Amino acid sequence: MAVYRLDEHTPRIHPTAFVAPNAVVVGQAEIAENASVWFGAVVPPGMEIPDGMLAIGIPAKVRGPVEPPRNAEHYVALSRRYLAHLAPIAPLGRYQLTLRGQDALNPFSDLHLQLKRSEAEALTALRSVAEGRAADISTEMLQTLLREGLIRAV
The missing domain is CATH 1.10.150 (DNA polymerase; domain 1)
Known part of the structure; x- marks a missing residue:
């Protein structure tokens, strides 16, 4: 994720929030507990993503509540599963x-x-x-x- 300070304002992101790796959060934005900012979203300065809500788009818009399996804990569990069980495959071809x-x-x-x-x-x-x-x-x-x-x- 890209987090940018604007003037003296730094975004606040709750530790249980999910912010996709290619999402952008700018300035005085605030992302609350269990909120989810999805891939490619840009959260502009001053925007607040409420507790448990999903934000998508450019600029980001709140689209509704995050279903429980899609919050940060679920992604942490998925990452552990992937680290433990993913196996590389050979590139297909000759x-x-x-x-x-x-x-x-x-x-x-x-x-x-x-x-x-x-x-x-x-x-x-x-x-x-x-x-x-x-x-x-x-x-x-x-x-x-x-x-x-x-x-x-x-």
Whole structure:
């Protein structure tokens, strides 16, 4: 969220209020307990968002009460759930070996020997990419290969 002081006035935002990350709050604005300022909203100087009310738009307008599951406590619970259970997925699409990935498959290269000793499953995954079977590779392994510069999305 962007909070801007105007002259000597700083916005007051209650700790239980939800203000979306890309919302803007300016000057002598006040956001009360359990109020919710949604994405892209701009709360101008002097505006008050009452307790438990929802504000949206540019300039923000109060549109009614926030339903209980949408207040700050709900978002805190969601963030905890997401942190605990979200897992990245590989970008969808096709992949091809980079020059470094091709080198890793050369049995005479230092990189191949290093991977063979420490990351044998990476070599198996690289062979799968070379054969056009990237769908057989786990998301985590695809991301590792992308991060290490062994493959690239095409």
